[in-house]
Amino acid sequence: MTFPSLNLLLQSILSGVFIGGMYSLIGLGLGLSWGLLRQINLAHFGFVFLSAYLSYHMVSVWGLDPLLTLLILPPFFFAIGVAQQWLLSRFKISPFNSLLVTFGFTVMIESLIQYVWTADFRKLQSAYGEEKFKIAGLFVPVPELLTLLLAILFAFGVWAAMRFTDIGKAMRAMAEDGPIAAAFGINQRWLSLMLSGTCVALASIAGVCFALTFTLTPTQIFSWVGVVFAVVMLGGLGSALGPLVAGIIIGVSEAIAMAIFAPSWAPIVSFSLLILMLLFRPGRA
Amino acid sequence: MKSLKRIVAMAAVAAGCLSLAASPVLAQSAPVRVGSTLALTGPLSATALVHKLVGEIYVEDLNARGGLLGRKVEWIVKDDQSKPDVARTLYEQLVTSDKVDLLMGPYATGAILSAIGVAQRYNKMLIHHTMGVPSLAKYDMHFPAWSLGPNPGTTVPNTLFDALAALPKPPKTIAIVTSKFPSLHFLSLGAREVAKKRGLQEVLFLEWEFGNRDFGPIAARVKDAKPDLVFVGDIGLEGNMLLEAMKKLDYEPPLHFHLYPAPGPMATSPETKNALSVTIFEEHAPFTNNPVAAKFVKTYNERAKAAGFPYTKVEVQAAASFTAWQLLEASVVATKSLDDKKMAAWLKANQVKTIQGTLRFDKGNNFGDDLMRIKQVQNGNWVTVWPKEWAAPGATLKQ
Incomplete structure (x- = not known):
């Protein structure tokens, strides 16, 4: 082990912060769905990738600006989220069964992506992809910065909405004790549909950011499941700010492991942190 | 009524005679069936689709040239879903249920090792495209089309x-x-x-x-x-x-x-x-000075474009796949038979001219020269x- 130069270490930490932003943006909707709707929505990862491919298509084939897709895709995905929730509640799917059913949805989404865009690699080429600037000797890539800013914006936005709005308070009440909340006039069905729509819309935003940063291939879907699950559990189920903090902690820890020790140690980091948390704060996740 | 019975009986006898007479002809014209799997879905499918296209091009061209031993060639390709365990099951099916005459390898080292295991069990020869770890291939009748060399x-x-x-x-x-x-x-x-x-x-x-x-x-x-x-x-x-x-x-x-x-x-x-x-091959001279290679490049470019492939040029994967089919054809033509042992013995004793160069199989684990460029x-x-x-x-x- 050789200790890296300060610049290398700081650049690696910055890289970890950015990848942490991506983890948290993907994890935000997943954690809300898990914590408030009691649904472990594995299809969330499928929606992230479906959105990434649609974004790629809109930019590469239709010539739209990538940032414009951030406005077009979320309403569409909101509707998908509402439809999914309607389906799950219609058949009274239990939390555990939701894991299996939504895994099935993910496989279907992966097959759909392969059918439409094939299994070949797809890269969204845009002017933003090349943009970067330098601060204090550190390079800051614009797409990653955008992802991080959106992760912060939506984490705080959702946190504020949950804390200060009537709908947010109703959602928390519903998650706390559904029957009592219903006794106070809270329309659980409507709230569940809205919340599911919001979670999937958040997945679509993560998807656009993903397409701006990474080359796409359908089978990548499952390579993100483990680390994002760790982020969600570490951040706390149903928490808005927790995944942001946990994502950055995991991203930075992985980056430091790669910079100081070996890149092959990075995958151990997220789960080691999760195990440590479960040992010391067993009621958290 | 009696005459009707007689007519029916005569018709039955005639049909029987006809079928007996026709059976050698039918057997002669029955296609040579080549069986393989490819990762048509799953993480390896992007590359496996290249192998599928190359196989289709080769078999079409082979049939246009008269097939093998005067018989048409039929290629049965099954989807192993990028999973070596599925490849193993499907190769078992190809040998025992589909009763194919010849085997062609799948794509990727894991699936190839599975296929080699099945080929070994049934004493079938296996030519394969892109086996990445030569030290793992111990079977005497496997032949790599990717000229990595033994070390x-x-x-x-x-x-x-x-x-x-x-x-x-x-x-x-x-x-x-x-x-x-x-x-x-x-x-x-x-x-x-x-x-x-x-x-x-x-x-x-x-x-x-x-x-x-x-x-x-x-x-x-x-x-x-x-x-x-x-x-x-x-x-x-x-x-x-x-x-x-x-x-x-x-x-x-x-x-x-x-x-x-x-x-x-x-x-x-x-x-x-x-x-x-x-x-092992790129689509430029001197590789394309070989007319077979030049024709293949032209056809592949057109078909890959029509199939919507993002990259339509012939490179390592497509060339290895084409070479595998060349090896299969060469061994059948040289031995004038579909006998796996005869074909394998011929491949081990001879060199085969392919679009990537001359291949031989007389070194460690049937690998020959390292033709990597x-x-x-x-x-x-x-x-x-x-x-x-x-x-x-x-x-x-x-x-």
């Missing part, structure tokens, strides 16, 4: 370092960064040994798990190490991701070599300029640059 961990790095030694300013320091993917890792470790023996100073050695997401810290460490040459043990998109991460740090490695990059993205991305890799991305295309006799016209290794 690629030594021969491939030597070919690369020979090419780089011919540069006006050869590299003196090397960083070896590699995925732990099995077919790559042993080659990267081999490169370490060979580099050491040839006097290159190793300034960095890093390994990452296959599926790594963040290449920023790896790029930063390579930049910090300031190597003359970066040897990247990558597969698929890993090399692109590493080069993209380097570009974000405003760093361009002086020389960078990639083991098994995704050919399209590596050739066409802006940050991959001058990337080096290994090849060095190619480089130049103006958005892969061109062979080493050895000089296989270099594209006018192409030289760029630094």
Whole structure:
């Protein structure tokens, strides 16, 4: 082990912060769905990738600006989220069964992506992809910065909405004790549909950011499941700010492991942190 | 009524006689059935679709030339879903249930090893396209179409370092960064040994798990190490991701070599300029001086475009696949039989001229000469640059 130069270490930490932003943006909707709707929505990862491919298509084939897709895709995905929730509640799917059913949805989404865009690699080429600037000797890539800013914006936005709005308070009440909340006039069905729509819309935003940063291939879907699950559990189920903090902690820890020790140690980091948390704060996740 | 019975009986006898008389004719005209699996779905499907297209092109052309032993050839290809265990089951089916005459290998080392196991159990010959770890293939009747040689961990790095030694300013320091993917890792470790023996100073050695997401810290460490040459043990998109991460740090490695990059993205991305890799075939002279190769390139380009492939040029995968079919045809034609043992014995004793060069199978584990050449991305295309006799016209290794 050789200790890296300060610049290398700081650049690696910055890289970890950015990848942490991506983890948290993907994890935000997943954690809300898990914590408030009691649904472990594995299809969330499928929606992230479906959105990434649609974004790629809109930019590469239709010539739209990538940032414009951030406005077009979320309403569409909101509707998908509402439809999914309607389906799950219609058949009274239990939390555990939701894991299996939504895994099935993910496989279907992966097959759909392969059918439409094939299994070949797809890269969204845009002017933003090349943009970067330098601060204090550190390079800051614009797409990653955008992802991080959106992760912060939506984490705080959702946190504020949950804390200060009537709908947010109703959602928390519903998650706390559904029957009592219903006794106070809270329309659980409507709230569940809205919340599911919001979670999937958040997945679509993560998807656009993903397409701006990474080359796409359908089978990548499952390579993100483990680390994002760790982020969600570490951040706390149903928490808005927790995944942001946990994502950055995991991203930075992985980056430091790669910079100081070996890149092959990075995958151990997220789960080691999760195990440590479960040992010391067993009621958290 | 009696006469009706007589007519029916006569018709039955006539039909029986006709079928008896016709059976040798039918047997003669029954197609030669070749069975294989390919990863038509799953993580390996992008590359497997190349093998499917090549197989279709070859079989169509073979049938247009009269087929094998005067019989049409029928190719039965099943989807192994990129899973070696599924490949094993399907090869069992091909042999026992479909009763195919001949076997053709699947795509990717894991599935090939599964298929070899089944072929061994039923004494079938197996020709395969892209087996990446020669030391694992022990069966006497397997034949690799990818001419890696028996010791690629030594021969491939030597070919690369020979090419780089011919540069006006050869590299003196090397960083070896590699995925732990099995077919790559042993080659990267081999490169370490060979580099050491040839006097290159190793300034960095890093390994990452296959599926790594963040290449920023790896790029930063390579930049910090300031190597003359970066040897990247990558597969698929890993090399692109590493080069993209380097570009974000405003760093361009002086020389960078990639083991098994995704050919399209590596050739066409802006940050991959001058990337080096290994090849057995590229679609330029002198490879295309062979009329069979030239015809194949033309057909493949058209069909790949029609099929919507993002990268429509013939390179390593397509060439290895075509070579496998050439080997199968050559062994049937030479032995005038579909007997696996006869064909295998012929392949072991003879050399076969293919579009990638002359192949032989008389060295360790039925591997022959290492025909790997060095190619480089130049103006958005892969061109062979080493050895000089296989270099594209006018192409030289760029630094």
